[in-house]
Amino acid sequence: MQTRVLTGITTTGTPHLGNYVGAIRPAIVASRRDDVDAFFFMADYHALIKSDDASRIERSRLEIAASWLAAGLDPARVTFYRQSDIPEIPELTWFLTCIASKGMLNRAHAYKAAVDRNLEAGEDPDAGVTAGLYMYPVLMAADILAFDAHQVPVGRDQIQHIEMARDLGQRFNHLHGRDFFVLPEALIEEQVAMLPGLDGRKMSKSYDNTIPLFAGGKKQLREAIMRIVTDSRAPGEPKDPDNSALFTIFRAFASDTETEAFRRGLLDGLGWGEAKQVLYERIETDVAPMRESYEAFMANPAAIETILQEGARKARAIATPKLAILRDVLGLRAMRTAPTPAARSGAAPKQGRVPRLASFRDADGNFRFRLFSAEGEELLLSVSFADPKAAGAMQKRLKSPGAAGAVVQTRALGMVLEIDGEAVANTPDYRDEAAREQALAQLRDALDQLAAQD
Numbered sequence: 001m002q003t004r005v006l007t008g009i010t011t012t013g014t015p016h017l018g019n020y021v022g023a024i025r026p027a028i029v030a031s032r033r034d035d036v037d038a039f040f041f042m043a044d045y046h047a048l049i050k051s052d053d054a055s056r057i058e059r060s061r062l063e064i065a066a067s068w069l070a071a072g073l074d075p076a077r078v079t080f081y082r083q084s085d086i087p088e089i090p091e092l093t094w095f096l097t098c099i100a101s102k103g104m105l106n107r108a109h110a111y112k113a114a115v116d117r118n119l120e121a122g123e124d125p126d127a128g129v130t131a132g133l134y135m136y137p138v139l140m141a142a143d144i145l146a147f148d149a150h151q152v153p154v155g156r157d158q159i160q161h162i163e164m165a166r167d168l169g170q171r172f173n174h175l176h177g178r179d180f181f182v183l184p185e186a187l188i189e190e191q192v193a194m195l196p197g198l199d200g201r202k203m204s205k206s207y208d209n210t211i212p213l214f215a216g217g218k219k220q221l222r223e224a225i226m227r228i229v230t231d232s233r234a235p236g237e238p239k240d241p242d243n244s245a246l247f248t249i250f251r252a253f254a255s256d257t258e259t260e261a262f263r264r265g266l267l268d269g270l271g272w273g274e275a276k277q278v279l280y281e282r283i284e285t286d287v288a289p290m291r292e293s294y295e296a297f298m299a300n301p302a303a304i305e306t307i308l309q310e311g312a313r314k315a316r317a318i319a320t321p322k323l324a325i326l327r328d329v330l331g332l333r334a335m336r337t338a339p340t341p342a343a344r345s346g347a348a349p350k351q352g353r354v355p356r357l358a359s360f361r362d363a364d365g366n367f368r369f370r371l372f373s374a375e376g377e378e379l380l381l382s383v384s385f386a387d388p389k390a391a392g393a394m395q396k397r398l399k400s401p402g403a404a405g406a407v408v409q410t411r412a413l414g415m416v417l418e419i420d421g422e423a424v425a426n427t428p429d430y431r432d433e434a435a436r437e438q439a440l441a442q443l444r445d446a447l448d449q450l451a452a453q454d
């Protein structure tokens with residue numbers, strides 16, 4: 001089976017060397033693997049949260065698309081698209097918004113940081129905070145869940161967002177009793193070099209210390225490299241490669257042999273000016289052919305448009321049927337048949353009626369228990385326990401939140417509840433798969449209500 005790997009790029013800037021080494025290059029390498037099904041998209045709805053400058057967004061979308069294509073992304077292999085070409089994403093955002101807890105969103109780092117800044121400045125906590133910023137994690141969850149991505153390569157600052165996407169996916173699955181969404185995992189590339197910028201801090205637009213990848217051509221590349229901060233050691237004096245941003249950047253482009261030679265050069269007193277020239281030439285060797293392709297794309301935006309339209313078509317071939325299922329599950333259905341009142345899985349139990357566990361002794365003198373729904377239907381019959389204390393302890397575990405890691409396995413027409421890999425209880429057999437699915441939702445609700453009771 002292929003692993004679906006999905007990542008988004010917010011379209012507010014123009015790619016720099018740090019983006020290339022940290023995101024673009026590893027993503028493209030991964031996309032060439034046979035066991036990877038890659039989805040890369042431009043998060044232009046997210047860009048609107050950060051910027052209302054239309055021409056900046058337009059330019060950034062074009063530059064980012066051209067950069068990824070020039071860096072070797074193969075649109076026949078990768079599903080490469082714009083978020084704003086996929087109407088299913090905002091639709092799913094709304095479905096997820098309706099189950100997202102406000103408390104969870106209050107804890108999102110970006111929102112919290114904005115609130116903290118306001119408090120520090122003695123302002124209203126929400127001054128200048130848009131609902132867009134607040135909802136950022138839900139939109140991102142929709143990006144991921146709409147395509148059932150398994151892995152999401154992101155920087156460390158985004159881990160919390162992936163956890164929220166998992167939380168929302170899990171919540172939806174649970175509420176509706178079926179695995180509608182794959183729960184994604186963050187993929188943090190430990191080996192990928194974090195590139196230092198001109199001043200030695202992480203290369204980042206927010207520090208204004210970046211070296212452009214393509215923009216400005218080789219002239220700007222060289223000029224930026226010449227501005228990398230070094231210490232004041234003169235030519236002839238030995239340099240310390242391990243404390244040099246210049247050396248770290250070199251290593252991100254060069255082979256081991258080249259890196260060793262450069263290290264020796266620095267230790268032997270290579271002047272910083274010459275070292276910068278060596279670095280520039282090494283980077284230019286990799287970048288020059290890509291830049292040629294970048295410039296060709298930039299001169300022909302219509303070619304990029306065609307590629308992205310085709311990407312949107314491929315992406316929607318997945319998202320459209322998925323959203324059709326979700327709409328149906330939520331009750332947004334065509335009005336053809338009379339609704340079945342009992343079919344609603346998460347229906348609130350009648351006032352005062354709750355699911356309950358009942359213990360009994362079977363004919364062999366062993367101890368067992370049953371779980372009944374609030375409506376009195378039998379949901380589970382436990383295996384038999386020789387020791388009544390063991391039966392009691394198991395009931396206690398079932399009452400703990402999430403039923404203490406219970407897993408429900410389906411078996412033909414029935415289901416088995418397992419804890420720690422041991423079968424603990426069985427459901428009755430149901431008429432068909434649909435009835436079993438419905439019973440699963442009931443069972444999950446009952447376990448939830450049980451956990452909420454005390």
Ligand code: TRP
Nearest residue numbers: 007008009010043046140143152
């Ligand atoms: N928030 C991400 C960032 O700033 C960009 C992004 C938007 C994204 N949607 C996504 C990344 C979905 C991964 C998956 O880097």
